[in-house]
Amino acid sequence: MANSLAALKSLPCPAGDKCTAFQCLFKHDTDIDSAVTVVSSGQVVAPTPAASDLTQDLPRKRVKLDSVRAAPSQQSATRQIESEQTTPERPQIKRQKVAMSSRDEPARSGKIESPLPVVRKLPSLVKGTGQSQSSSSQAQDSRSNSTSPSTTPARTIAKPKAPTKAIPKKPEVLNPRLLKSSPAQHDTRLKLVKALHEQYVRLNSELKKDARDDASKKLLLSEQELIVKTLDDEQEMAIKKYKIYGNAIRNRILACKRMTAAKWKEERLEATKDTDGQETEDASSAPKVIVTGLTTAQEIDFLHRLVSPLEGLTDFGYVASIPSDEDIQKARESVTASGNVEVCDRCTRRFQVFPGRREEDGALASNGTCTFHPGKTYFGERGPGKLSKPSKKYRCCHLNVDDDSGGCTTAPTHVFKTTDPNRLASLLNFAETPPNPQVPADRAVGFDCEMGFTTYGLELIRMTLVSWPDGEKLLDVLVQPYGEILDLNTRYSGVTPEDMVMAERWKRGDDHKPTSTPSTDSTKPSEQKEKLKLVPSPQAARDLLFSMISPDTPLIGHGLENDLNSVRIIHPTCVDTVLLYPHRRGLPIRNGLRMLMDTLLNRKIQRETDDDQPEGHDSAEDARAAGELARLKVRDEWCDLMWKGWAIKDGEIVPPEF
Structure with a gap:
């Protein structure tokens, strides 16, 4: 048997050099x-x-x-x-x-x-x-x-291989790259490449004129980089858009002809890299810069195109007409007939509320304390197995909804809110925005309000107004509600009892602007803290708002129906970011402001330093965030119009000429 196996050693291995046997019985050259x-x-x-x-x-x-x-x-x-x-x-x-x-x-x-x-x-x-x-x-x-002195056997030592040097890339010329399947003849591709390169050179030259700082200079391209970018873009269209190559590259050339230096700068900002050729650290998380290519007056003029008519939004909480006196009276009678019994907005238990306090003990609400989960629900990760479903949990304590025993937070009283326009008008009736000739015609404002729970439901406790698009504060005041306060909802409103008690009382004719006080933080003694003034009633706050806007002034906000209803106004020119960026499943489901800012602009808002003791939202921050989202929409809509042939002539946006 051994002799027969040894005979195989003289035969070449059928697998050749690809053989991986541990001890192959056949012959190999390397044996x-x-x-x-x-x-x-x-x-x-x-x-x-x-x-x-x-x-x-x-x-x-x-x-x-x-x-x-x-x-x-x-x-x-x-x-x-x-x-x-x-x-x-x-x-x-x-x-x-x-x-x-x-x-x-x-x-x-x-x-x-x-x-x-x-x-x-x-x-x-x-x-x-x-x-x-x-x-x-x-x-x-x-x-x-x-060994013996005469023996000098030869040695075979593995010599180190010299490190392979990277072959420098040869500079390219303005000639279309060779493709396996060309979408057009070489002469046609060459003409299109030269036309595209000409536009890139023009845009780069215009950007070079305005490049004054180092950040802008990094966006400039050299002659070789312009050629490489042209060939890269042309090759991508030739491969990915093979069947429509001619139209695709011609549309790109036409878009570059109409492109301004500001738009080109925006494209370069997205594609720029650091000096080492690598993406800058946390570049994906850096806030995005919005460049519309329009002046401030043109942006405000274009903003009117994003206004949503109120007539079609009454089913989603917007109030389009002032409730009548009869409807208001019926709402009051229904509340009286029910004995002021409400359903808690947190734990869904029924309780009785006592506006003006109960005489025997001074209580504001019945049925004891309220135990609830302040956080919204979310779906966790899937369990083991393909058929398992993700568990639904609370964000506040991360407990499963099915395993919940009642709640993780306890409040002194139950609270409620109402969305019925007639019942809202029973406390303060709605009013349409009156004409105001003193308001500049080119003004647009960001608007946000914070609400707290009182014996009359959810009432206004803070109102903020910022100019658009610069975000400068125009109005920021605290508001004393009509009813007794049950809960300021500090977790979301950001207003604390100390803010309400220590605030300076505002009177008609006084300056409503906040006062600056030294910071109480010993580590930052130079910082100034704003102290808001307290307006005596929601009606006084509404009068302040009417003094700064007119019916033609665009109001920008996120979920504007809540803010408008809290101030009890009907405004015809509203820009709601909930409607500009709708949820994929449609209303009443909506995208959150925090999520939109994070996904669209890479900006973090509504941050909490301590989840156990949240500081709440800043209405000024929310108003500015809604304004940034509206400005992003202006940029996108204007780009679409430019593709359709719209242009700016004599400072005005004009349609294409046919």
Whole structure:
């Protein structure tokens, strides 16, 4: 059996160099010869033991080794396998001496005997270094001393490979790249490439004129970068838009012809990279810069295109007409008939509310304390298994809704709110925005209000107005509600009882602007803290608002129906970001302001330093955020109109001429 298997060693392996067998029975070019015959002075030396005996420690991957042969003058031949990592030890040297002496004697007498092999580990597969070479040379010297002086066997040492140098990229010329399948003839592609490159050069030159700081200079492209960008864009359209290549690249050229330097700067801001050719750290989380390419007056003029008519939004909380006196009276009678029994907005329990306090004990509400979850629900991760459903949890405590035992937060009283326009008007009737000739015609404002729970429901406690698009504060006041306060809803409103108590009372004719006080933080003594003034009633706050807007003034906000209803106004020019960025499932489901700012502009708002004690929202921050979203929409809508042929002539936006 062994002879038949050994006969296979003379046959070439069918798998060739791709063979991965541990000890292949067939012949390979890289194998160590099983029989090495050295002819010296007419004498033949017997072959060494089989290669399989020498390669017991071989790794699975084959290693190409050069056979070591003795010089012609040698009286013996031996195969030595060197190790780069292990030097010969003294016992091995002794065995070598014995082996050499035993081999020399038969050679001189003419007898043929099998020499004793010296088996050592194979060289490491790791590339050779200077250290490994020195160790190999030391091992060779020790072996040379142990053998006869005339024996100088050749050595095979893995030499370190020189590191491959990156071949510098050759500068490209303005010539379309060779493609496997060209969408057009070369002459046609060349003309289109030159036309596109011409527009890129023009836009880059215009940007260079306005580049005054280092940030703007980084956006500029060199001549070679302009060529590469042109060829990259043309190649992308030729591959991805093969069937409409001609239209695609012509539309791009036309868009570049109509593109302003501001729009080109915006594109470069999105594609820019740092000097090392890598994206800047946290570039994906850097706030996005909005460049509309319009002046402030043109942006305000264009903003009127985003106004939503109130007539079609009455089903979603907007009030389009003033409730009549009869409807208001019916709402009051229904409240009286129910005995002021309400449903808690937090725990859904029924309770009784006492406006003006209950006479016997001075209570504002019945049915004790309110235990609830202040956070909204969300779906957690899926459990193990394909058929498992994600668990629904509360954001405040991350408890499962199904495992809930009641709530994680306890409030002194129950609270409620109402959305019925007639009942809202029973406390303060709605009013339409009156004409105001003193208001500038080119004014647009961001609007946001904060509400708290009182014995009359959800009432206005703070009102903020900022100019658009610069975000400068025009009005920011606290408001004393009509009913007794049950809960200021500080978690969301940001208004604390101390703010209401320590606020300076505002009177008609006084300056409504906040006063600055030194910061109470010892680490930041130079900072100034704004102290808002307290307006005596929601009606007084509404009068202040009417003094700063007119019916043609765009009001920008997120979920404007809540803010308008809290102030009890009907405004015809509203820009609601809930309607500008609708939820994919449509109303009444809506996207949150915080989510929109994070996903669209990479800006973080409504941050909380401590989740257990949230500071609440800042109405000024929310108003500015809604204004930024509206400005982003202006930019997108204006880009669409430019594609359709709209342009700016004599400072005005004009439609295309047909």
